[in-house]
Amino acid sequence: MHNFNSGPSILPRDVLLEAAEAIYNFNNIGLSILEIGHRTEWFKNVIDESRLLVKELLNLDDQFEVLFLHGGATTQFMQVPMNFLSPGKNAAYCVNGIWGKKAITEAKLFGNVNTACSSADQNFTYIPKNLEIPAGSVYLHITSNNTVEGTQWQELPQTNVPLVADMSSDIFSRKRDFAACSLIYAGAQKNAGIAGTTIVIIRKDFLKNKNENVPAILDYQNHILADSLLNTPPVFAIYVSLLTLQWIKKEGGIDEMEKRSLERADFFYDALDRLPLFVPIVKKEDRSRMNAVFTIDDKKLEKKFLDVCSENGLIGIKGHRSIGGLRVSMYNALPMESLELLVKIMEQFSQQYTS
Amino acid sequence: MHNFNSGPSILPRDVLLEAAEAIYNFNNIGLSILEIGHRTEWFKNVIDESRLLVKELLNLDDQFEVLFLHGGATTQFMQVPMNFLSPGKNAAYCVNGIWGKKAITEAKLFGNVNTACSSADQNFTYIPKNLEIPAGSVYLHITSNNTVEGTQWQELPQTNVPLVADMSSDIFSRKRDFAACSLIYAGAQKNAGIAGTTIVIIRKDFLKNKNENVPAILDYQNHILADSLLNTPPVFAIYVSLLTLQWIKKEGGIDEMEKRSLERADFFYDALDRLPLFVPIVKKEDRSRMNAVFTIDDKKLEKKFLDVCSENGLIGIKGHRSIGGLRVSMYNALPMESLELLVKIMEQFSQQYTS
Numbered sequence: 001m002h003n004f005n006s007g008p009s010i011l012p013r014d015v016l017l018e019a020a021e022a023i024y025n026f027n028n029i030g031l032s033i034l035e036i037g038h039r040t041e042w043f044k045n046v047i048d049e050s051r052l053l054v055k056e057l058l059n060l061d062d063q064f065e066v067l068f069l070h071g072g073a074t075t076q077f078m079q080v081p082m083n084f085l086s087p088g089k090n091a092a093y094c095v096n097g098i099w100g101k102k103a104i105t106e107a108k109l110f111g112n113v114n115t116a117c118s119s120a121d122q123n124f125t126y127i128p129k130n131l132e133i134p135a136g137s138v139y140l141h142i143t144s145n146n147t148v149e150g151t152q153w154q155e156l157p158q159t160n161v162p163l164v165a166d167m168s169s170d171i172f173s174r175k176r177d178f179a180a181c182s183l184i185y186a187g188a189q190k191n192a193g194i195a196g197t198t199i200v201i202i203r204k205d206f207l208k209n210k211n212e213n214v215p216a217i218l219d220y221q222n223h224i225l226a227d228s229l230l231n232t233p234p235v236f237a238i239y240v241s242l243l244t245l246q247w248i249k250k251e252g253g254i255d256e257m258e259k260r261s262l263e264r265a266d267f268f269y270d271a272l273d274r275l276p277l278f279v280p281i282v283k284k285e286d287r288s289r290m291n292a293v294f295t296i297d298d299k300k301l302e303k304k305f306l307d308v309c310s311e312n313g314l315i316g317i318k319g320h321r322s323i324g325g326l327r328v329s330m331y332n333a334l335p336m337e338s339l340e341l342l343v344k345i346m347e348q349f350s351q352q353y354t355s
Numbered sequence: 356m357h358n359f360n361s362g363p364s365i366l367p368r369d370v371l372l373e374a375a376e377a378i379y380n381f382n383n384i385g386l387s388i389l390e391i392g393h394r395t396e397w398f399k400n401v402i403d404e405s406r407l408l409v410k411e412l413l414n415l416d417d418q419f420e421v422l423f424l425h426g427g428a429t430t431q432f433m434q435v436p437m438n439f440l441s442p443g444k445n446a447a448y449c450v451n452g453i454w455g456k457k458a459i460t461e462a463k464l465f466g467n468v469n470t471a472c473s474s475a476d477q478n479f480t481y482i483p484k485n486l487e488i489p490a491g492s493v494y495l496h497i498t499s500n501n502t503v504e505g506t507q508w509q510e511l512p513q514t515n516v517p518l519v520a521d522m523s524s525d526i527f528s529r530k531r532d533f534a535a536c537s538l539i540y541a542g543a544q545k546n547a548g549i550a551g552t553t554i555v556i557i558r559k560d561f562l563k564n565k566n567e568n569v570p571a572i573l574d575y576q577n578h579i580l581a582d583s584l585l586n587t588p589p590v591f592a593i594y595v596s597l598l599t600l601q602w603i604k605k606e607g608g609i610d611e612m613e614k615r616s617l618e619r620a621d622f623f624y625d626a627l628d629r630l631p632l633f634v635p636i637v638k639k640e641d642r643s644r645m646n647a648v649f650t651i652d653d654k655k656l657e658k659k660f661l662d663v664c665s666e667n668g669l670i671g672i673k674g675h676r677s678i679g680g681l682r683v684s685m686y687n688a689l690p691m692e693s694l695e696l697l698v699k700i701m702e703q704f705s706q707q708y709t710s
Contacts, residue, residue, distance in 0.1 A: 019389065
């Protein structure tokens with residue numbers, strides 16, 4: 001199978017093999033990773049190494065804390081404003097797709113919210129270049145990669161306001177000035193593991209602005225004080241993140257991931273631009289290296305194309321149910337061979353059906 | 356290894372084998388369970404069957420909804436009052452241990468809270484029989500089994516107020532009138548799977564009392580409307596729950612689990628009562644069938660006993676860090692052989708060190 005899923009998505013084969021082995025016998029201790037206590041040295045080593053690897057791979061110093069929390073990015077949509085926004089305060093949001101829209105909706109429950117930019121006028125097919133950020137905003141929120149719409153911020157916005165970034169679908173895939181962010185969150189199920197845990201990275205000085213009376217499990221400070229062991233964490237999900245982070249490091253770190261990602265994206269978008277049957281819909285300079293979104297004008301042909309992909313073991317190419325069309329996700333673990341086969345099939349399909 | 360962990364804890368061997376197999380190849384589809392999309396038919400079948408099995412095993416009809424949510428019971432401590440309590444309204448809490456204390460602390464953030472009963476006067480070593488529940492309380496909250504203190508409600512309290520029960524450590528282990536509850540929650544990592552998902556069971560008519568403006572991911576009604584697929588759920592954790600529920604059913608359901616649980620508890624408490632070196636600390640009638648809590652008066656001997664257990668491959672017997680002492684957890688998957696070996700070692704140790 002060739003797995004182009006948008007998330008949960010393809011994982012490195014080595015990670016799958018080690019994860020399965022650890023279910024039989026974790027680190028040769030005679031117990032399954034699914035049965036060990038979360039306060040054992042065994043698990044403490046897992047979570048400590050995971051947190052260190054995040055910092056090492058993203059080049060973050062000790063000004064930053066790393067947490068592995070329950071839930072996905074949707075939990076963070078409300079947890080961020082619950083911790084930092086309150087009535088009378090303002091937060092600014094860049095709304096560039098379905099996830100940004102969901103994030104801003106949650107923020108409105110907690111305080112005043114301004115739209116710093118929106119690309120709704122053109123169906124979220126681009127990233128706006130001009131931002132309006134009211135002075136005194138407690139943070140600016142962006143979605144660094146829009147998984148559904150296939151756009152990506154090529155550079156983080158420059159701002160004096162603390163930057164909060166949902167990096168769920170492009171963390172660990174490209175170099176960025178991660179240290180410029182005050183808070184980064186990322187559901188693990190794309191480039192950092194499986195569904196069930198979210199990596200949260202917080203700059204310590206940002207925590208000074210945290211609200212009081214946040215429920216214990218949603219208070220970032222509590223998790224930091226408890227070394228990410230405030231309650232029973234999602235042990236196995238964190239273990240798979242560790243394996244994935246180790247794999248990234250072994251392969252050459254973010255530099256290598258970015259190199260491969262650029263090769264994949266260049267190769268695939270080149271095909272999209274060559275083959276007129278397939279219509280890319282995102283503004284060229286804002287195209288995502290992770291998720292290529294496109295269509296075939298003739299909807300019957302689009303369906304047929306999906307059938308051909310399916311017959312050839314290529315899965316996960318249907319667009320998100322909210323916008324339809326086609327989408328090819330090219331995360332860190334996707335082998336070039338999968339893309340080559342896909343492009344070959346696109347070429348054949350194009351030849352057959354282009355009049 | 357003989358695993359007496361309090362949670363995450365021992366799982367049936369069949370479940371471990373199937374879980375590992377599914378990481379290689381899920382249901383022979385050529386993909387790992389860790390790589391499939393959560394909106395595929397494959398996963399929809401997993402979650403649908405899991406929800407049905409919960410209802411079947413607990414003998415619940417269609418008045419009840421079953422959800423598999425992110426997070427553990429600690430998340431429910433605040434999610435329950437966030438959905439049902441508000442300023443000016445009252446909720447009643449039975450405070451019989453560390454988890455009940457944490458639950459009531461969270462509730463106080465949302466509205467008025469009354470202590471319906473407490474066993475703090477005797478270090479939480481019993482379950483009070485008299486409850487004071489103010490008329491008009493929006494719910495009564497209990498912890499059905501106190502994992503840390505080793506007490507258990509043998510019968511659910513009779514009340515006209517909607518009953519909310521944290522059953523994290525004894526769900527699926529004994530017959531109860533589950534349908535008498537308005538809301539049940541249970542972190543999966545004891546008798547229902549692994550850390551990373553929580554089963555929430557809600558009586559539909561209780562939802563009429565739900566608050567407005569709850570953040571999307573914390574609103575029970577949203578999850579019901581979305582068929583437990585509001586966001587990317589913890590796919591693998593839910594799959595392990597499915598395997599565990601299937602195992603329970605195959606073995607004979609709750610009736611059989613209760614029978615085995617009684618055998619284990621009778622056998623172990625009998626040893627505790629026979630061997631004067633070991634001091635049970637819970638009132639006899641309130642003893643938990645899941646977690647037996649006891650001490651050795653001489654703390655040096657207690658430490659030595661733990662060493663002897665460890666040398667014999669018996670793990671997880673140290674008491675919770677909040678109260679110390681010793682604890683033996685006897686969940687559904689614990690083989691009688693493990694308990695027999697433990698009791699044999701206790702007898703030898705007792706013979707050696709009883710003066």
